[in-house]
Amino acid sequence: MSLQFRGQVISTEREDGTSLMAPDVLIFRYPKEQITSKSLFIVQPTENCVVVIQGQVQAVLPPGTHNIQSPQNPLSSFMSRFRYNQLPFDTVALFVSTTRHEVRIQGKSQTDDLVPLDYEVAVYYRITDPSKLVINVQFAGAFFKDGELASYLSPIIDQEVSSILNQVKLVDVYKKFGDISVAVTGALKQFLAELGVELISVRVTRLIPEDPELRRIIQLRDLGLEVEKAVRMGLARVLTEQGNPASVNMAIGTPYYPNLTTLVNLPQRLLQFSMGGKEVEKDEQDQPKGA
Structure with a gap:
């Protein structure tokens, strides 16, 4: 008897107390084969139920209990108008969440100097017109x-x-956070309004170069290092990971000559020495024998 009664209840709540409306669910379509004229619609406080019959929205049920056979119910009015004894099989119940939702959207763009950037925008919103959303998605x-x-x-x-x-260079990108938020807010507010959704706020959560090495150089620059030093420190880190001993010289900005003798090949019989600031070259054969 209880199972038969439970089968007549149209709700997003399961028998074990859990809900079909997960935090990321906007619309849940109830199986239409379980919707009958004896069904009892139970709408939770964070939902609305949009009832579509034969392709048209016939009712938007607010939170509470709704008996289809009640004279004041819009669905019973529909049946009496068309002289139906029961709901048509083509009846769809769509439960729509009315709580606050968040979605994060990621993408790629580039600056005026062709530097690839990764961005992420967080959008906060809530559904204010469930029937309009159902129609437009x-x-x-x-x-x-x-x-x-x-x-x-x-x-x-x-x-x-x-x-x-x-339209901006890389050095000026982080000054444009406010402009990006304003532009995205204006465009989304108009678009979401057409879907029956209220835009609460927009926030740019990430805007960084795609190249990880460039990201580290910018971080070092923002810590107070000059751009040239920041580049050297970034390259020094790469050399360190490779086990290259030149990493220290790169960091302090001094040349590194590991094998000078292989770079400069002097004649074996030519001596170079400095006397009084002047360079004198002599052949070993011209030296005295006793030398």
């Missing part, structure tokens, strides 16, 4: 999640980020 499975919404937002964010980064 497509998904094949039972769930529509944050990551799928990110695929809608990624081209817009990439366009706004690149429109700013492509």
